Amino acid sequence: MAENHRAVVKLKEKYASSVLDVREFRGEVTVTVKKEDIVEICRFLKEDAAYNLLTDVTAVDYLGQEPRFMMVYNMYSIPNKDRLRVKAPVAEADACIESVCGVWSTANWLERETYDLFGIRFNNHPDLRRILMTDDWVGHPLRKDYPLQGPDREPYKGRLT
Amino acid sequence: MASIEKMTLNMGPQHPSTHGVLRLVLELDGEIIEKITPHIGYLHRGVEKLSEHRTYHQTIPLTDRLDYLAPMSNNLGYVLAVEKLLGVEVPERAETIRVIMAELTRIKSHLVWLACHALDIGAMTVFLYCFREREEVMDIYEMISGARMTSNYFRVGGLSQDLPEGFEKKVRDFIDAFDANVDTYEGLLTKNTIWLQRTVGNGVISAEDAIDAGITGPALRGSGVDWDLRRDNPYSGYEKYNFQVPVGEKCDTFDRYKVRLVEMRESAKIVRQALDSLKPGPILADLPQVCYPPKEAVYNTIEGLIHHFKIASEGFPVPEGEVYQGIEAPKGELGYYVVSDGGNHPYRMRIRPPSFVNLSAIEKMSKGSMVADLVAVIGTLDIVLGEIDR
Numbered sequence: 001m002a003e004n005h006r007a008v009v010k011l012k013e014k015y016a017s018s019v020l021d022v023r024e025f026r027g028e029v030t031v032t033v034k035k036e037d038i039v040e041i042c043r044f045l046k047e048d049a050a051y052n053l054l055t056d057v058t059a060v061d062y063l064g065q066e067p068r069f070m071m072v073y074n075m076y077s078i079p080n081k082d083r084l085r086v087k088a089p090v091a092e093a094d095a096c097i098e099s100v101c102g103v104w105s106t107a108n109w110l111e112r113e114t115y116d117l118f119g120i121r122f123n124n125h126p127d128l129r130r131i132l133m134t135d136d137w138v139g140h141p142l143r144k145d146y147p148l149q150g151p152d153r154e155p156y157k158g159r160l161t
Numbered sequence: 162m163a164s165i166e167k168m169t170l171n172m173g174p175q176h177p178s179t180h181g182v183l184r185l186v187l188e189l190d191g192e193i194i195e196k197i198t199p200h201i202g203y204l205h206r207g208v209e210k211l212s213e214h215r216t217y218h219q220t221i222p223l224t225d226r227l228d229y230l231a232p233m234s235n236n237l238g239y240v241l242a243v244e245k246l247l248g249v250e251v252p253e254r255a256e257t258i259r260v261i262m263a264e265l266t267r268i269k270s271h272l273v274w275l276a277c278h279a280l281d282i283g284a285m286t287v288f289l290y291c292f293r294e295r296e297e298v299m300d301i302y303e304m305i306s307g308a309r310m311t312s313n314y315f316r317v318g319g320l321s322q323d324l325p326e327g328f329e330k331k332v333r334d335f336i337d338a339f340d341a342n343v344d345t346y347e348g349l350l351t352k353n354t355i356w357l358q359r360t361v362g363n364g365v366i367s368a369e370d371a372i373d374a375g376i377t378g379p380a381l382r383g384s385g386v387d388w389d390l391r392r393d394n395p396y397s398g399y400e401k402y403n404f405q406v407p408v409g410e411k412c413d414t415f416d417r418y419k420v421r422l423v424e425m426r427e428s429a430k431i432v433r434q435a436l437d438s439l440k441p442g443p444i445l446a447d448l449p450q451v452c453y454p455p456k457e458a459v460y461n462t463i464e465g466l467i468h469h470f471k472i473a474s475e476g477f478p479v480p481e482g483e484v485y486q487g488i489e490a491p492k493g494e495l496g497y498y499v500v501s502d503g504g505n506h507p508y509r510m511r512i513r514p515p516s517f518v519n520l521s522a523i524e525k526m527s528k529g530s531m532v533a534d535l536v537a538v539i540g541t542l543d544i545v546l547g548e549i550d551r
Contacts, residue, residue, distance in 0.1 A: 028483075056496055083485065083487075106521070132550060
């Protein structure tokens with residue numbers, strides 16, 4: 001079914017070399033694309049596939065895997081009432097990706113948060129500052145190698161770990 | 162000739178009209194706002210990070226504390242996301258009770274919004290009336306979960322316990338009297354000259370701009386976008402209920418006010434329908450590896466105790482995968498994006514808070530207006546710093 005998804009068909013036609021993976025899980029379609037084309041693909045999805053609402057931008061840290069980070073864009077189409085998730089791998093050595101602020105202005109704060117908590121830089125972002133942590137904070141708390149109880153403390157040795 | 166100088170004014174973080182610890186740095190030309198720089202994060206508790214180190218059940222109480230004015234909506238979004246990952250079907254009775262509580266929560270959250278919004282603009286009486294009714298919802302909360310705010314009532318697979326005796330009567334009494342109460346609020350505000358002068362034409366944002374800024378929920382409907390997740394992507398059995406989705410026209414604070422008032426009345430209608438359709442039955446899915454055993458079994462049998470201990474201490478494994486579950490929370494779309502690596506705690510849990518995204522549009526909505534109108538815009542956005550900062 002994922003292959004027949006209305007946006008996936010178009011994406012595969014137009015950006016065949018850029019689509020790395022298409023997956024469906026529990027009825028949700030996820031497309032993984034190359035990070036170089038993220039802005040172009042987002043613009044295409046917004047303008048030609050009516051994904052006019054960017055619900056969320058975030059990242060996942062797969063520490064120990066290569067590439068380490070995965071950018072995640074959850075989008076919604078108000079006219080068609082359906083969702084699509086676009087992901088783009090980001091390597092640790094080059095932890096940056098183009099900003100999609102020019103496509104949806106929602107991305108401004110969401111990308112700032114991702115930068116703040118994961119340390120992924122967004123090129124051409126209009127105002128890339130920390131947002132939840134203070135400006136002089138060192139480190140990026142949602143990275144997997146950032147200790148739960150903060151830096152300079154013994155790592156958490158709770159029941160689960 | 163007097164010299165003209167721009168002034169920078171600091172508003173908050175401790176300011177009664179910023180609804181929590183929000184700090185805004187305003188650049189003013191006289192009393193006209195030229196630039197707003199919001200500073201947030203004062204309440205950051207790292208809920209997303211914490212949940213990576215807890216079992217799936219242990220995260221539920223953390224979600225109560227996000228939007229603390231609507232705890233059960235947060236619980237609902239989270240348990241639905243985990244249930245989606247697991248592929249679990251929840252029994253009908255549990256779904257119906259969830260809808261009742263989610264709608265009462267919407268009423269409760271909207272009451273606080275109306276109370277504070279009116280108080281900010283100078284109407285003290287409405288504040289007292291709204292809190293009087295909100296107290297009744299808190300009593301219902303206390304009745305079923307033991308807590309007035311941090312309810313922690315929903316469980317993955319169903320509910321923590323069945324409804325207590327007298328619940329239905331209490332809710333019906335509240336709902337039956339509620340329409341008249343909304344009439345009272347409307348009587349105090351809708352045609353009140355001061356209220357109209359403060360809200361009509363204030364904080365205007367067109368539908369196109371609102372979607373571009375990611376605004377969701379009643380704030381988006383106030384701009385004329387007919388979209389409600391409960392109707393358009395139903396979850397938890399919302400497709401069974403009959404309700405209207407109010408939509409504004411003029412995209413201003415007054416229309417958003419009208420939308421939310423109608424929403425409260427519609428929520429009451431949904432609660433009534435849900436109570437009518439409530440049938441006896443199980444409140445937890447038949448999934449012993451995920452759901453807690455009944456309390457009688459825990460207290461009286463060794464198997465029940467072991468079972469409870471296993472789930473409380475180890476949790477349960479969740480199949481590898483990722484899901485996003487969005488729900489129509491009182492303030493907009495509340496989303497949970499949960500990634501599982503097959504273990505007993507989330508590999509990553511992302512919360513998409515409606516207030517965070519709605520707040521980011523504040524500059525667009527109040528640039529060029531007066532400082533006093535900014536207070537009305539903060540009120541109409543209906544933000545809660547607990548979920549903005551997480």
